Amino acid sequence: MMPETENTDPASNTTPSASPDAGQTAPDLTAQLATAKAEAAANYDKFVRTAADLENFRRRAMREKDELRTAATGRVLEDIFPVLDTLALAVSAAKQPNADVKSLVGGVEMVLSQFKAALAGHGLKEINPVGQPFDPHQHEGISHQPSQSVKEEHVLTVVRTGYSLNGRLLRPAAVVVSSGPAKGEKA
Numbered sequence: 001m002m003p004e005t006e007n008t009d010p011a012s013n014t015t016p017s018a019s020p021d022a023g024q025t026a027p028d029l030t031a032q033l034a035t036a037k038a039e040a041a042a043n044y045d046k047f048v049r050t051a052a053d054l055e056n057f058r059r060r061a062m063r064e065k066d067e068l069r070t071a072a073t074g075r076v077l078e079d080i081f082p083v084l085d086t087l088a089l090a091v092s093a094a095k096q097p098n099a100d101v102k103s104l105v106g107g108v109e110m111v112l113s114q115f116k117a118a119l120a121g122h123g124l125k126e127i128n129p130v131g132q133p134f135d136p137h138q139h140e141g142i143s144h145q146p147s148q149s150v151k152e153e154h155v156l157t158v159v160r161t162g163y164s165l166n167g168r169l170l171r172p173a174a175v176v177v178s179s180g181p182a183k184g185e186k187a
Contacts, residue, residue, distance in 0.1 A: 079118040086111045127162030127173040129155045138162065140172040144179040152180030 090107040093099060116126070127138055134141060134153050142159060150156045155175045162173030 076119075076122050079121060080115070083111060083115045083118055086114060123166040124170075125164050127164060127169075128158055129162075129173055129175065130158055131155060134175065134177045138164075138169065138172060139175045141177045142174050143176050145176050146180065146182035147178040148181055150178040152178055154178050 086107075090104065090111055093107060094104050129135070129139060131150060132155055134155055139155065139162065145156055147156050154177070155173075156178040157176045158173050159176060160171075160174035163170045
């Protein structure tokens with residue numbers, strides 16, 4: 001007769017009594033299950049609260065962004081109000097029967113410089129590159145034209161002024177680029 005041996009599981013090479021739960025009683029397992037359920041409920045509650053906090057943060061950030069945009073726009077408009085007032089005065093002066101064209105032009109130029117100063121105070125900068133080398137990152141070349149006075153690949157004339165805001169290009173300057181002296185002409 002063979003000696004009695006414990007049954008072993010060939011796959012795990014362990015005996016049934018070697019499992020960690022083998023010596024536990026039903027009340028111990030019930031307590032562990034209750035603890036695990038309580039921990040799962042607490043984790044779910046934390047998840048739900050965190051998700052709600054994240055959604056509240058998103059809404060608050062959007063609201064603050066909109067308020068900031070409104071405040072910034074308000075400051076720009078406040079600086080433009082004097083320009084509108086001056087422009088209204090210019091229109092009123094132009095409607096007078098004894099309006100002088102020369103003084104009207106001077107008034108309009110004053111309004112234009114006031115408007116440019118108001119926008120420059122908020123970081124707007126004109127791009128007017130006459131005589132400078134052509135830069136495709138700042139300028140939009142619309143044509144080439146021969147020129148005796150302006151070097152080749154330099155801006156000859158600006159058709160439309162460009163603008164940048166705090167270093168960020170808003171609109172490139174539309175320019176005519178010099179192709180140098182015409183063929184047959186001396187530089």
